[in-house]
Amino acid sequence: MPKKRHQNLYSKPQSTAPAALSSAAGRNANRDGDHDRPSVNELLASLRRTRLNGGGQQASAEIAAPSVPPQIRQILSLPETPAPAPRRRNRFIPRVDPQGRRLPAGPPPPRSWVSQSRNAPALDSSISAAVADYDGRLLPGLFRPEERSLMHVVMRKLVLDWEYQRSYNLYYLYSLPDRVRMALISYLSTFYEPGLSLSDLKLIILPQLPEDGSVEEHAAEPLPSPSTLNEGITHLDLSTSVGRSIKLRELTSLLFPSQPGNNSGPLLESWDAAEASPTPRPLLPNLTHLSLAATPETSPAASWKQLLALSTRLPTLTHLSLAYWPVPSLTPNAMFAKVVTEQGQTVQYGGTNPYSHSLDNDWSEAILILRKLSRSLYGLEYLDLTGCAPWFEALTTSVSLEGGQRDKVDWVGDWGKVENLVLTTGYAPPPRDEADKVGKFRELVSKARGVERAIRARRSGRGRFITVEADRGLDDD
Template identity: 50%
Template sequence: MSGSQLATWFLQASGNTGTFILLPCTGMPKKRQHLKPFKPAPTASPAPGSSSNAAGKTPRSVNELLASLRHASLDSSVPRQLPTVTPSVPPALREILQIPDTPTPAPRRQHRQRLDNNGRRLPAGPPPPRSWVATSGGATHLQGQASGSSTVNRCGLADSTLPGTYLPAPRSLIDIILRKIAADWDLHRVFNQYYLYYIPAHLKAALIRWVGIASPDGLSVQDLKLILLPSPESLEEVEDDGISEYHTSVNAEVNYLDLSGSLGRSLTLKEVSELLFPSKKQVDSSEPQESWDESEIIPSPPRVLLPNLTHLSLALDPQLASEASWRQLLALSSKLTTITHLSLAYWPDPSLTPRARLSTVTTPQGQNIAYGGTNYYSHSIDHDWSEALLVLRMLSRNLYALEFLDLTGCAPWFKALMLQSEHDFVDWVGSWGKVTLLRIHTGWTPGEDALPSEVIAYREAIDVATMVERYIRAARGGKGRIITVERNRIDP
């Protein structure tokens, strides 16, 4: 073993167990070895001449370099290379001297058009991506509604609104967001179903309108519940706090309901009636009371979902006008006593049995009688408007507070507004004496390639609208409110 470290092992025996333990024993620690510092080799010193030159010459700044370049460019001693100009020769001398023709100059670069189709100046920079310019599904759906054929230009539902209602300004941020939500409604109705109820009240009507027009599947009664009613979970929490369900489910600030394009496609008036006027559950009162002192429970009338509803749009899609039901409209109108603005655009002829127009019943005598009140030739050949006048009279009595009526696209039954069959007629002095604005547009205009029959039908509809305006003003005879009739005009 080395002298710096001694490994001595002691044998230690325990008295009873007989075990042995080997204990290492170390010696003194080693001395530290001090290393000498390393110094690099000295480098060769520069020449004495170079050091004096570097010290005497200072580097020039950037401004000095730029100034020297400017002086060099302005120096007249430096010759400039001017473009060579070949003299032109007349064609006659060119042929005699056999000089080759001068090459034609290169065509100028075509100037890029900086205006769009509408004459607006395009922004600077590259064109936008195609995905930004391409129309979405909702816009395509609106264009399909606006133009029905190549010969007839139809007015779309997006262009007709009720006066006195709030809608975001066109192409504003809120308007763009609502249209985008309506176009992607299949996504939002699932993932955002618990947040749609908390949309501000003044934007709910606009959202309902765009969902019915721009959504591919239209507006359903479940969609209305998502927007107008809170979720069942929140109702249970509120009921536990002792607050009635009426105060949580009523939208007192919503006074406009636009169902344009949804009726007959994804929504019925019966479903709307059950949603707006829910029937209250009847309490079983057959059980006897425990004492005579208890107060008898008196059933309260059912609550209304929209108590301040004044503007209602029931405009139909022109392609689905046959799906409307006047019977359901009469049942709903008896409850809409606060309606002041109503739109029945593109509704068919007033009839309680529209599907029975071609049905007949054979009498015992062998005669065929129309099953309903209106057959296929009632208005065109027989001039029988009795059923239409009956329906309109019942509707006018129910909606006695009406101030605005939109009948765009209802040209086939404009005559019923000024006819009378015994005691059935539209009372423009009594029931609808408050109507101050009547909109009776044809809903379509003949195109450039329209058939002569379409042009004649268009002119006849305008003539009937003119006669309706004169009839209403003559019926009021300067008494009551002044009425304004919006109709198409024929350019002279």
């Protein structure tokens, strides 16, 4: 049966659009919106152009502007809000501390790494006392690591474990850099309780060969001479070791090796022919700074006779420390000794008797020794006499000779280059309530100032200007 078809002349319009029409319109709208919305590459390109062309104020204003929802931004035709710039640090600029030292990369170490363990043994009191006493008398220009630096920690560990290091690193100590070797010698002299011995000094400045003598197996090329290896060593700090663990006679034999006697060599054809074996070079050819500082306990063991023998071979020395050395004397142990002559007279054995300085004011022997020392060390520019207050007068006083002449230390000719003279007492000022000690301290300070005035008056423009370092008086602020 055929289906009836009705044509409605009047129909009510639909309130909503058909589903197909709405979906198609939505797809077209989304497609148009996708075309209008910039891509990621376009956003990055516009952001780069904005950073290059725009000023800092515009960029900061855009970053500080409040964000707007995307729908409202499209209606109001507002530009896209640029993303905030990432905070980047220039990796080529190293981090430094307030002192200007470069900091290591990474976060700081934990406190437990840098602090001392509670179970660690404390340092010996003698070592601490040595640090307090001799830290202020270092040779000028001597490399000394800072107290909390890694180098200081390593050097102190080497010194405290020196009994093991001297045998384990026997063949490698001499290969350290020159300034590290000079610092190691200073650390051993000051902080090592037994003191620096002659064998320890040989380990640092001389290459040690194996016992079997097989050098070719251990070295690819022959080593240069010891003088060539030690050309960079200019400082030798033997503070507190002289007279305690090392003698100046042994030091002289080590630094200036004598030519071995070889009388069985071939005879020369002529008297004018040159000798086959040249004179050996000094072990430290460029040594200019030497510290022979003693301690109040080891001061009597210091020998002026051995110092005079050593000084004749050190004409290039410019800095010398003789802190806490005793009164200059060639026979210090014979102060009370007397001998009887053939005529039956009793005379003093040495050049100084117990009353030479206190009652007679006789400094003839001390002046004689200082004059010999000044003639050998004529290039001296720095002289440290800390703790030598008992013989400050010998520096400027004079004694009469037979021909009516006066004998004294020459501060114009021989020691005319001395610019820095240290004349400190070597101990802290006493309390003000101790009248006797205060008076003695002021007397020593006055002697040091008197030495400065006397030397300046003698030079009177003929030598270099001298600066005397003395203790500050109790009345000085």
